[in-house]
Each structure stands twice: as structure tokens, then as C-alpha cells.
Amino acid sequence: MAATSVLSKDSMKESLAKSAFELFSESGFKEVKLEQVAARAGVTKGSFYWHYDSKKSLILASCDCYYKLWFEAARKTVSTKNDPLEQLEAVIQLTTEQCLLDEKNRIFTTELFSLVIQDAEVKAGWQCFYRNVHRFYCDILDRINASGKFFIENPAENIDWLLSAVEGIKQRAVIDPDLCRAQARDHIVRKLVTIALGG
Amino acid sequence: MAATSVLSKDSMKESLAKSAFELFSESGFKEVKLEQVAARAGVTKGSFYWHYDSKKSLILASCDCYYKLWFEAARKTVSTKNDPLEQLEAVIQLTTEQCLLDEKNRIFTTELFSLVIQDAEVKAGWQCFYRNVHRFYCDILDRINASGKFFIENPAENIDWLLSAVEGIKQRAVIDPDLCRAQARDHIVRKLVTIALGG
């Protein structure tokens, strides 16, 4: 197998996953047809099956795509600050914006939760992602503790409450347009920071 | 139309809605087929269409079923206590148990959220239900305030955070079996009460 072939194969496989992720984020897993996914990637359904053996494999790939994007954005956001407290605020701000303003994010995660309940593999993937996100936040709290400015007693539990609140906000945002106002957003971010710090 | 016919008609229509609600709570909206719903209610698919004109009507009816059951359980729970603070604790306890122990509840609501995003009618129904739940909790807080024992500054906002946290817990419970331990449950209930009281 030549090097170019390898690249071509992987790139099309990833392109299909990315196309799927985008479409799933607009209409959900069941609504999106394989032909649409293939078309967006520039191939046909027949070719799709050369790269994936089923729709479910594609769904799993699109989840990985989402997980990867989350960490890319989060790490990038963190890297813009030096102070760990500012890092926490920045990541919470990022997460809040995603919940409140990015409807596609909401659609994808909501659909994902349905699947998590129904499918063991999807559940395992989500479980892994959730643990990593949890650790990501905890690391920031640990750095805050190390800085000596604050002392956070139960970082892990605070983060659990933070993540719970975030999911709740995501759902409220679906039916409550007022949450998207800049003022409400800032208020939410401040409240979430308080939760993370154990207040 | 005779009285017996009226009763029979409404009873079968409700029976179909109830059967649908139960099946949806086990496998989700898309998975459940109209034939299953009809069979559980003791009729066939053809008969189903005499009572409902589409699967979507059935879904809406099953949602109403859920909403009704929630308020029945909540009101019953509240009626067992006189002290509004105890009422609050009891309802939060009830809600938590539903989130943590009742998998069917989780499945139904998770599926419901997917639909809320996709369908305007389902969304409107959920919006109405959410408002009523919100008011239900706020009324309890108002009674607590009236009792003079506590003073809760922002009842409405506290309840928003309470409901957000509850939804987050529901999701965490899917992947975290530890939450179902009695000890963890009590801890969560205490924390939620604190949130409701504005702590």
C-alpha cells in the first residue's frame, strides 16, 4: 500500500466522520441519511461502506469527533491565560456560550444522551469523555489550590455540580430565549464559577 | 352517542396513551412501533387509527400522561406534610429518587428532550409543563417565606438552578452507579435543598 493511498483513505474516513458530525448536529442521528453524509463528503453511499461497516460505526466516529473538538477548544482557551482562576473562568465562559448560543451543540449532545441510554458502546465512549472533562476541570482547581489564593475543599464534587448545572442550563436554553442575553450569560458564568469554587 | 360508548371510547384512547407512555419509557419514541402500543392496549393497529390520527398525536398524548403523573405524585407528596420546608424536602426527595432510581423516567425525559428540539408542538407542551413545575416549587418557597423561618431572596432563580441541577443529576446517574447508593442520595437531596433555599 502506497503512502498516498493511506493518506487518502484516512482523510476520506475522517471527512465522512466530520460530515456526519455536522449533519447530526443539525438534525439528529435518525434523521440524517447515509446518502447525505456521503454526499457532503463528496462520495456516494456505496463508497461510504468501504470506510465504515455500518451507520453505528459512523455515529461512534462522529462522537469521537465531538470529543476531540471539545478538548481542542478547551485547551486552546486555557492556553490564553496564565492564572488558573482566569483559566477556570475562561473555560466556563466557553462552555456556557456553547450551551446558550450554539444550537448545533445542543442538538448533538441531546441526541447523544438518547443513544447513551440505548447503546453500551456509545455509553462507554461518553463515560470516558465525561471522566476526561471532569479531570480537565479538576486539574484547573488543583492549580488554583496550588496557587494559594483559594482553597477548594472538594474539587471533584464541585465539578460534578458544575457539570450538572451546565447540562441543566443547556436544556433551559432550549425553551428560554432570555438566557441568551449577554447580561444573563454573564450572570450564569459568575454563578457557575462560584459553584466550581465550592461556594 | 350513548354514555357507555363515551366511556369506552375515552377509556381506550387513554389506555393507548398509557400503553404508549410505558413503552416509550422503556425504548424511546422511534423504537416503539404502533403495533406494540396497540397490542399492549389490547387492540390492533387498525383500531389505533380510530383513536389517533398519527403517531405524533400519540406521542403528545403520552407526554400529557407524563406531565399528569408528575403533578399527581408531587401533590400527593406535598400533602403528606404541613411544614412548607418539609414539603420542599419531600418533593426534592421524590424528584431525586425518580432521577436516580427510575430508569424509565430517565429514558422518557431524555427522549422527550430530543423531540423538544425538533418539534414545535412538543416544545410548547414541555415549556408549559416546565413553567408549571417552576411555579409549583416557587409556591412552596413562598410558603416558606410566609412562615417566617427563612427568607429566600430569589425564589424563581433558585428554582431555576435547582431544576438545572436535577437534570444534570439525571444524566450523571446514567453513567455513575454510585449515585444510587442511599448515602449519595441523601447527600444530593441535602445539596439540592440548599440550592433551593439560595445557599
Place this chain on the structure above:
DNA sequence: TACGGTCCATACTAGCGGGTATGGAAGTGT
């Protein structure tokens, strides 16, 4: 030049499930 692997398109199958057409049994009003 012959061969085998890669990647893709075209055309097709299969079966599932929402919805319909139709008829019939039982009860009701006159």
C-alpha cells in the same frame, strides 16, 4: 503486460413500519 490492492460509482435488494381501505359485529334510536 499481467496482477492485485485501493477507492469509488451504479444499481439493486429487502424489509420495516406508518398509514389506508374495507368490512363486520354490537349497540342505539325510531
Place this chain on the structure above:
DNA sequence: ACACTTCCATACCCGCTAGTATGGACCGTA
């Protein structure tokens, strides 16, 4: 006794889509 309504069953249609069968173009290799 007659028509009429209500409620249900049987049998059927039809659209849709995941997945398959097949063949061909291209590329590296011997």
C-alpha cells in the same frame, strides 16, 4: 325491523433507507 353510529380486525399499500453486489478506474509492483 331498519338505518346509523361506534369501535375494532384483516389485509393491504407504499415510501424509505440501511446495506449489498458488481464492476471499473487508478496505481504500484514484478
